[in-house]
Amino acid sequence: MFELLKTDPASKARLGRLTTAHGVVDTPVFMPVGTQGSVKALDLRELNEAGTSIILGNTYHLNLRPGLEIITAGGGLHRFINWDKPILTDSGGFQVFSLAKIRKVKPHGVEFRSHLDGSLLFLGPKESMEIQRILGSDIAMTFDECPPHDAPAKEQRHAVERTIRWARECREQPRAPGQLVFGICQGGVNPALREECAKAIVELGFDGYAIGGVSVGEPEPEMMKAVELAEPFLPANQPRYAMGLGTPAQLVELVARGVDMFDCVLPTRIARNGTAMTRKGAVSIKAGFNKADFGPIEEGCDCFACRHHTRAYLRHLLNVNEILGLRMLSVHNSHMILKVMADIRTHLAAGTFAEFRREFIAHYVPSKKVMLARVAAAAANS
Ligand SMILES: [Zn+2]
16 A cells, blocks of 8 residues: 655655555655645646646535535545545544534534534544545545644643544544545644654554644644654554645655655645745745746746746736636646655655755745744744
8 A cells, every 4th residue: 555665864754655546646745635626726637737646625625515415426526526536535623623613522523513504513533434435535534633733731632532532433434445544643742642642543553644733823843843753653664644734845844754745725825815836935926026027937847827927927917816817826836836746756766855855945935934933943942
């Protein structure tokens, strides 16, 4: 199922190959997020052209709309959205704890009100696995509790206890044919909790392991720490997935910390704000300095947007709210992040990942927020 092809001698980076019911995924991999059954603003041709090998779908959202009846009648999620490559489904735990109005956390799941119409619903390990089985995803995720990064210690502990108990329940549920199930480890930045949770989840035995409880508003140093705390307890011969991360530079650093799989809404979300991802950092295409810039978003990028349009034109489209502007930025950003991952795999195969990492980080200008968090963390450590 997972083949570890090569490990980088200078870091924990790994080159691997994951085989699923709908095909092979070369790792490290970035998985574009198709929450509602669509990677926002992109069509199938664009996803394929960008080199997408696997996308995400979301249990919570797809179960609410269009609902399982329609997806089943449409022949399952793959056929309904006409995507014949692998799909990973998120369990819905993150959405229940972040979007819905929770009424009650119960032993076997959560009673909550739909964020759409306020109707009373229940989602737990059994329900989540049942939905994911019906959706027919290639990789299903266990139903976990994902507390905010600043949750008090007691809440973190409860989340870990529930996450372990619910993972056990998930493991007992029936699966779709060939469906893999990944366990999720929580525990915030508490070393003891991370260790306890990772060990317990690994002991239950899943096809892969995710590091959850990241991308929940924590500053970058905490995110790196959470991954570093969990990683040593995850088996080397199985895939590791860091949920909901991150910027291009963070992905390079997380690969170096032994992570194989990523997903993030960032490329398409910031595109819709008029921001492009480049190897020198994020660039606002809307900004005045692009007014008469007749070069591409990024020199050397071979995406459709960069091959056909200039920054000046795209800035104009964004300023007059033409849909094409944000579509072209979504095309570029998705292409860019997938190309970074492809470059990582090439360099891992060639044994030159260390140089690639050094150069990439040297040229990448992080956001002000990331910079400030790094300075604060360095000051706290000195
Ligand atoms: Zn481009």
